[in-house]
Amino acid sequence: MQPQAREFFDKGLVALRKDNLEYATKLFEQALRREPGFFECREALRLNQFKRTGKKSGFFRMFGKTTSSSLLPKGQLALKKDPLEAIEVAEQILNDDPYSVMGNKLLADAATAAQFPRTAVFAWDLVMKQQPDDKANTMKYCQALVNNGDVAKAEETCAALAKAHPGDQEVLQLSKNLTASRTLAEGGYDKVASGEADYRAVLKDEEEAVLLEQENRRSEQESTAENLIREYEQRLQDEPNNLKLIRSLAELHCRVKNYDRSIEYYERFNKTNLRSDAAVDRAIVDTKLQQYDWRIGQAVESEAGALSVERKAFEVAQIQRLSDTYPSDLSLRYDLGVLQLEAGEVTPAIQSFQRAQANPHREIASLMNIGRCFAKRGMNDMAAGTLQKALEKKEVMDNEKMDLHYQLGCVLDSMERTEESIDQFKIIYERDIGYRDIAERVDAYYASLG
16 A cells, blocks of 8 residues: 555544544545545545534535436446546545445446445445335345355345245346355355256356456466466367457466467457457567566566667557558557657657547547647647636546646746646645645745745
């Protein structure tokens, strides 16, 4: 954990005990911005929100619910692009109304996507207290419990749901899946050998899902990855055209630094798939870049510099090639623009970012980089206009938005529009005093006023 996150958390607890709730909110938010998975801090923030809500009048509580409704569409959009951003939107909703069912459901979905299972269960607990009889919510709650390793409670909850919905096929299927999950977790394969045919099918599906997802959950340990490689390669002999297995093997070999073998499997994927795949071709390039990084780390200092130059040239050439091969892949076009900007090729970079902004997931980042390009050319008025346009589109205050304010402040400062520049810096200062050199800039400004 980042020390600064712990520091903000500890200060927040002090403020909470002193009933300084507004200040505590800001401190807990600062900690969570640095460590979104800091569960104890999120618990403390929620307690703080409940205390704040208790002090509000009925009018302000109603106003909070109205604000929550207006933020929900933003949160749902953020959930598709960036779960961490969606978590921040959810917390904005819960700041106004910590009892919000939709706010807690958004937090639960975003936490699940971000692989924060404790946070997901925490959010679902609050939903279930208010809507204990909702079938869809209860089924999602059960899955969250499984993800958090609490299969027993999930089965208990599902049993109560089955009593409320006798004969419901979705609930029956969930019950079977939960039983399969528990059996797999316990390693009791023999206990289900005499089960019904459809039950064995569920178990087989669960087993395959567990095997194929283990690399995402546990294969940071090389021993686990090696075991998975042996398992998958044995299965591949019987299922030579199983694209999911082939791609998983490519990823696993890369993780254990078998880079050449990884590339072979990616190429086999394309050959078996009978067509090239942009994501797989990009994975091949990324694997080769990781191989370069490994070689640089192993090389003596005199060789490392030359390898770094070679790596950069390879990266630029390959991303350019992929961009030409897949012209509709605007993420590739954005990445090419970043490389061009780093290389000082400002005009080609502008062209790449202008095309990439058609991708809604890259629009704001592309506009920010176009602004940087204009600033590098001394076109400060155009840079300021582009950055302001990006800020208008960015609704959630996160690191990207703070960077936009910072870049705009720097451009305005270079235009000698000091007051406007400082206004941008103060927005960041109020939220994160430790951001870049914001403290020095703002403090110097006030010192100059005498």
